[in-house]
Amino acid sequence: VFSLSSLCPLQVELHVHLDGSIKPETILYYGRKRGVPLPADTVEELKNIIGMDKPLSLPGFLAKFNYYMPAIAGCREAIKRIAYEFVETKAKEGVVYVEVRYSPHLLANYKVEPMPWNQPKGDITPDEVVYLVNQGLQEGERDFGVKVRSILCCMRHEPSWSSEVVELCKKYRHQTVVGIDLAGDETIDGSSLFPGHVKAYEEAVKNGIHRTVHAGEAGTAERVKEAVDNLKTERVGHGYHTVEDEALYKRLLENNMHFEVCPWSSYLTGSWNPDTEHAVVRFKRDQANYSLNTDDPLIFKSTLDTDYQMTKQKMGFTEEEFKRLNINAAKSSFLPEDEKRELLALLYKAYGMPPAASGGMLL
Numbered sequence: 001v002f003s004l005s006s007l008c009p010l011q012v013e014l015h016v017h018l019d020g021s022i023k024p025e026t027i028l029y030y031g032r033k034r035g036v037p038l039p040a041d042t043v044e045e046l047k048n049i050i051g052m053d054k055p056l057s058l059p060g061f062l063a064k065f066n067y068y069m070p071a072i073a074g075c076r077e078a079i080k081r082i083a084y085e086f087v088e089t090k091a092k093e094g095v096v097y098v099e100v101r102y103s104p105h106l107l108a109n110y111k112v113e114p115m116p117w118n119q120p121k122g123d124i125t126p127d128e129v130v131y132l133v134n135q136g137l138q139e140g141e142r143d144f145g146v147k148v149r150s151i152l153c154c155m156r157h158e159p160s161w162s163s164e165v166v167e168l169c170k171k172y173r174h175q176t177v178v179g180i181d182l183a184g185d186e187t188i189d190g191s192s193l194f195p196g197h198v199k200a201y202e203e204a205v206k207n208g209i210h211r212t213v214h215a216g217e218a219g220t221a222e223r224v225k226e227a228v229d230n231l232k233t234e235r236v237g238h239g240y241h242t243v244e245d246e247a248l249y250k251r252l253l254e255n256n257m258h259f260e261v262c263p264w265s266s267y268l269t270g271s272w273n274p275d276t277e278h279a280v281v282r283f284k285r286d287q288a289n290y291s292l293n294t295d296d297p298l299i300f301k302s303t304l305d306t307d308y309q310m311t312k313q314k315m316g317f318t319e320e321e322f323k324r325l326n327i328n329a330a331k332s333s334f335l336p337e338d339e340k341r342e343l344l345a346l347l348y349k350a351y352g353m354p355p356a357a358s359g360g361m362l363l
């Protein structure tokens with residue numbers, strides 16, 4: 001199924017959810033082992049039930065997680081294994097550096113209120129979830145040769161979790177955690193300004209924790225403005241609807257804001273109307289700072305190559321643009337400056353760009 005993308009020799013991915021990237025085989029294994037009922041018995045059936053082929057509403061999309069998260073959440077072995085297997089999958093896709101994100105609370109079953117996925121109470125805290133994911137990612141890094149960092153997600157509908165999320169970012173920085181995110185349903189009224197989220201992002205700024213926010217995906221340009229002005233985000237998750245506010249878009253272009261674009265995801269979630277020009281086409285035309293990402297490959301039945309093929313075949317993207325956007329992704333990654341330079345050097349070499357020619361692009 002997986003193949004090295006022929007469209008770009010080395011890729012950087014900045015927006016992908018760990019809990020949206022689990023192997024169906026692993027879900028079935030832990031469903032059976034733990035006696036957690038699943039809607040299917042075979043990999044093919046499970047893929048068809050969890051996966052999407054055509055656009056669904058946001059609630060329809062979010063319902064997918066209810067099917068399989070109970071098989072993984074609250075199990076030490078499963079949590080570590082999905083992190084490890086994630087790195088293996090990215091290695092097969094030709095990814096050289098990836099930032100993977102997840103909500104520690106949604107994988108926990110102790111000291112988490114309300115309890116996610118109707119699990120019985122157990123003994124795995126959000127803190128231990130981060131510890132386990134870090135272990136899986138670090139072992140994966142060693143075994144598969146992909147550089148991996150992680151981002152911890154606050155959830156729009158649970159602002160009471162956010163202070164712990166930022167504390168976990170502080171505790172586990174240097175052990176893969178490089179940033180904070182705000183995920184979930186951005187159409188929840190006023191959710192960018194819930195004090196729990198605002199305070200967590202203030203704490204992140206104070207402590208030099210990098211910040212991204214899901215905004216302007218299903219929501220309007222106003223959500224993007226809030227993410228930038230109130231949450232001081234450094235990158236925008238999706239951000240397609242930014243282009244509907246020309247003044248805001250112009251300001252973000254001037255500030256070199258990075259957009260984490262997920263093309264195939266935007267089609268399946270209906271956040272992009274296929275009768276209109278995709279925002280990424282505008283980003284390309286304006287030579288904006290953006291990356292291409294899978295978001296939730298389990299649910300979208302995709303690999304990173306799906307997103308590259310879609311932009312190449314439907315939107316006329318060239319190899320030159322793929323190289324440019326990956327260099328921008330590396331520059332906008334949440335790595336420290338010295339590691340960023342190393343990553344950029346790798347890309348320049350793989351892309352056949354001599355240091356002299358890429359001089360203007362060096363940090």
Ligand SMILES: [Zn+2]
Pocket residue numbers: 015017183214237295
């Ligand atoms: Zn996302």
